[in-house]
Amino acid sequence: MQLLLQIDTPDYEGWKSAFDADAEDRMHAGLTLLQLWRDADTNGQAFALFEVNDRAKAEAWVxxxxGFGGQMTASFLLTA
Structure with missing residues (x-):
């Protein structure tokens, strides 16, 4: 199972710094970062793709x- 996040933030650099610092918490939530993208046209928008090892822990992390500002959309995905 994968988790795709869309993050809208007014301060991408601040968000990215906090995101990088959160790596251990993501690991404890059963999440492995597969890819991180920044929207080419919208400065404050990022997308993150994770492998999910424990959905309940991942949902709690989401x-x-x-609560950390900015809009975030989370989608849990299964390979079709």
Whole structure:
């Protein structure tokens, strides 16, 4: 299972610094970062793709992260 996040933030550099510092928490939530993209046309938009090892822990992490400003959309995906 994968998790795709769309993050809209007014301060990409600040968000990216906090995101990098959160690597250990993501690991404990059963998430492995596969890819991180920054929108080519919208400065404050990023997308992150994770491998999910434990959905319940990943959902709890997503809920915690939603409290850190900016809009975030989370989609749990299965390979078709």
């Amino acid at each position: 809920q915690k992260e939603r």
